[in-house]
Amino acid sequence: MLLQLRLGDDRYALDAQWVVEVVPRVVLKHLPHAPCGVAGAMNYRGSPVPVIDFSRLAGGPGAASALSTRIVVLRCPAARGQEPGLVGLMLEGATKLLRSDDVVFLPGPAAGDAPYLGRLASDAHGLLQEIRPEGLAAAGLRRGCVSPDDAPAEAVTV
Numbered sequence: 001m002l003l004q005l006r007l008g009d010d011r012y013a014l015d016a017q018w019v020v021e022v023v024p025r026v027v028l029k030h031l032p033h034a035p036c037g038v039a040g041a042m043n044y045r046g047s048p049v050p051v052i053d054f055s056r057l058a059g060g061p062g063a064a065s066a067l068s069t070r071i072v073v074l075r076c077p078a079a080r081g082q083e084p085g086l087v088g089l090m091l092e093g094a095t096k097l098l099r100s101d102d103v104v105f106l107p108g109p110a111a112g113d114a115p116y117l118g119r120l121a122s123d124a125h126g127l128l129q130e131i132r133p134e135g136l137a138a139a140g141l142r143r144g145c146v147s148p149d150d151a152p153a154e155a156v157t158v
Contacts, residue, residue: 006093020073051088077134
């Protein structure tokens with residue numbers, strides 16, 4: 001299964017195998033000097049989890065404050081020498097599931113400085129681009145991932 005989301009008129013898809021839970025947008029703890037795209041941190045079931053604003057990461061103004069804006073809690077693949085952890089990805093329009101069998105991703109143009117973006121697929125609704133959680137590490141955002149076993153922080157609890 002794939003979770004489809006929208007950023008303006010563009011569609012993206014995230015493989016559901018990485019998804020731990022989809023939660024409503026919550027108030028985040030501000031993280032001074034955080035890397036570009038990091039919106040803040042939330043307290044997810046007793047653990048601090050960094051939240052990346054996908055819209056801001058992709059060069060936009062930041063996720064809209066809308067009912068369809070969600071935080072998708074993802075298992076963040078381990079980088080070399082680190083433990084896997086959790087990361088929140090704030091997404092707009094993350095309201096539709098697609099069957100993986102119905103989407104065929106093909107090699108596409110290089111994502112350049114966006115290693116979190118993957119291959120492209122085409123369907124009756126236009127182009128769809130995959131989001132690669134493992135690419136968040138290469139984008140320099142992995143340093144914000146925390147182990148689910150870390151001590152809790154003072155933030156909003158989900």
